[in-house]
Amino acid sequence: MVIMDQPQGSLAGAAKAEMRPSPVSAPEPAGETIVRIENLTIRYGDFSAVKNVSLDVYRNQATALIGPSGCGKSTLLRAINRMNDFVPNCQVDGRIVVRGRSIYDPGCDPVDLRRHIGMVFQKPNPFPKSIYRNVSWGAKINGYRGDMDALVEQCLRRAGLWEEVKDKLKQVALNLSGGQQQRLCIARALALQPDVLLMDEPCSALDPIATARIEDLIDQLKTDYTVVLVTHNMQQAARVSDRTAFLYMGELIEVEDTHVLFTHPRHPRTQAYITGRFG
Amino acid sequence: MTLHFVNLLDDLRRRSLRMAALVEDILNEACEALLSGDPALARRVILRDEGVDAEEVEVEKEVIRLLALYQPVGIDLRLLCAILKVNNDLERIADCAINVAERAKHLVEHPVHRTNTELRELCNVVQQILRRSVQAYGGEDLESAQAIRSGDTIVDDLYARIVQNIASEGATGPKSTAAMLDALSVAKNLERIADHATNIAEDVIFLATGQIVRHQQ
Numbered sequence: 001m002v003i004m005d006q007p008q009g010s011l012a013g014a015a016k017a018e019m020r021p022s023p024v025s026a027p028e029p030a031g032e033t034i035v036r037i038e039n040l041t042i043r044y045g046d047f048s049a050v051k052n053v054s055l056d057v058y059r060n061q062a063t064a065l066i067g068p069s070g071c072g073k074s075t076l077l078r079a080i081n082r083m084n085d086f087v088p089n090c091q092v093d094g095r096i097v098v099r100g101r102s103i104y105d106p107g108c109d110p111v112d113l114r115r116h117i118g119m120v121f122q123k124p125n126p127f128p129k130s131i132y133r134n135v136s137w138g139a140k141i142n143g144y145r146g147d148m149d150a151l152v153e154q155c156l157r158r159a160g161l162w163e164e165v166k167d168k169l170k171q172v173a174l175n176l177s178g179g180q181q182q183r184l185c186i187a188r189a190l191a192l193q194p195d196v197l198l199m200d201e202p203c204s205a206l207d208p209i210a211t212a213r214i215e216d217l218i219d220q221l222k223t224d225y226t227v228v229l230v231t232h233n234m235q236q237a238a239r240v241s242d243r244t245a246f247l248y249m250g251e252l253i254e255v256e257d258t259h260v261l262f263t264h265p266r267h268p269r270t271q272a273y274i275t276g277r278f279g
Numbered sequence: 280m281t282l283h284f285v286n287l288l289d290d291l292r293r294r295s296l297r298m299a300a301l302v303e304d305i306l307n308e309a310c311e312a313l314l315s316g317d318p319a320l321a322r323r324v325i326l327r328d329e330g331v332d333a334e335e336v337e338v339e340k341e342v343i344r345l346l347a348l349y350q351p352v353g354i355d356l357r358l359l360c361a362i363l364k365v366n367n368d369l370e371r372i373a374d375c376a377i378n379v380a381e382r383a384k385h386l387v388e389h390p391v392h393r394t395n396t397e398l399r400e401l402c403n404v405v406q407q408i409l410r411r412s413v414q415a416y417g418g419e420d421l422e423s424a425q426a427i428r429s430g431d432t433i434v435d436d437l438y439a440r441i442v443q444n445i446a447s448e449g450a451t452g453p454k455s456t457a458a459m460l461d462a463l464s465v466a467k468n469l470e471r472i473a474d475h476a477t478n479i480a481e482d483v484i485f486l487a488t489g490q491i492v493r494h495q496q
Contacts, residue, residue, distance in 0.1 A: 235350055262352040264489025275353045
């Protein structure tokens with residue numbers, strides 16, 4: 001294993017150039033919109049899960065999607081990297097523009113899109129392979145030509161897992177604890193150098209200590225990535241996100257800076273939800 | 280949040296309002312002792328301070344407990360913050376009212392006549408401001424709170440007149456210096472009470488709007 005001298009934070013910038021061209025070459029300044037959702041409606045058959053939602057996701061920020069079960073937050077999240085393409089009878093109207101490119105246009109390759117927009121799921125889902133191969137797999141099949149050992153180490157460091165696994169990289173990933181598996185899944189997503197990381201309730205299967213580590217990690221990842229997070233845990237949304245969007249019955253009720261939404265929400269329905277009066 | 284928390288919050292709010300009523304009563308009695316020259320009443324008022332101090336600590340403990348256990352947000356968070364701040368202002372108002380009662384005992388023996396009219400007026404105005412602030416707090420009445428905040432200058436004007444009168448009495452008459460200092464202290468404490476009552480109105484504005492208006496025109 002090659003020990004890298006580069007600081008952890010340099011991963012996104014250093015290895016990206018070797019991987020692939022970015023869909024839009026010039027990086028956008030912090031605070032700029034990296035994902036623009038415009039009048040998005042998503043239907044499963046006759047049921048509208050997301051109704052005419054418009055929302056901007058800002059670069060290098062964590063945006064939390066909150067709302068009661070069935071409000072459409074996971075559907076909305078999955079739409080950002082077209083994971084809903086796998087759902088039968090799912091129809092999408094409206095637009096999602098990622099760094100200037102409409103991702104539902106016929107010319108957009110969803111596989112390529114998902115290289116730029118990684119995803120971490122509710123339940124950790126490592127491959128039944130070694131820790132090393134879990135991280136290297138995506139980069140390898142995408143033709144990564146750099147130093148794979150260095151990439152694996154950097155991704156594991158970035159995910160806060162390196163010190164715990166550096167001596168057992170060849171061991172099967174399924175032997176790791178739930179929290180370690182989830183951080184491995186984050187490292188695996190980072191290996192593809194995504195612009196945006198989607199997280200669908202990433203801590204719901206974890207204990208409080210593992211949860212705290214993931215939350216710290218989200219905070220650190222914002223330096224190089226943009227995070228969109230679905231969570232049922234409102235305190236988690238309050239702790240880790242910069243902006244929070246509240247959805248109810250498929251509609252975007254309110255989106256606001258997190259500290260404002262949790263102290264003085266504008267909409268009575270948001271107020272009722274965050275204070276536990278319903279939902 | 281659970282119904283249990285909502286009930287606890289409601290209990291605490293009522294407790295804070297009861298403390299506000301208690302402090303209002305202490306101020307009224309202190310003013311009465313001052314204006315009617317009743318040293319016995321002044322002594323009774325002074326004895327009530329301990330109860331306010333103890334209640335202030337209990338309310339604060341409960342606020343901290345609810346913050347720690349329930350991590351409230353939105354209106355619940357704003358209400359707990361408001362209760363904590365109002366709690367502090369109420370305790371300070373009670374202290375100032377006790378100071379008025381202390382001075383009232385002395386002023387019975389050495390009245391400062393030229394300041395009587397203004398002190399009476401100042402007592403009335405400050406009592407009114409506190410009453411309106413407490414009512415705005417109880418009813419979460421934004422309009423009233425905003426009106427209280429914008430009407431604070433009358434107290435400052437009265438206080439300035441009292442200071443001027445005391446200064447001129449000291450220059451022209453053979454009044455007791457101690458009595459004049461007592462009158463000045465009473466005026467200063469009443470003026471402070473008005474400031475604390477205005478703070479309560481500002482906390483009501485925060486409670487209703489989430490805006491911190493303190494130190495703003």
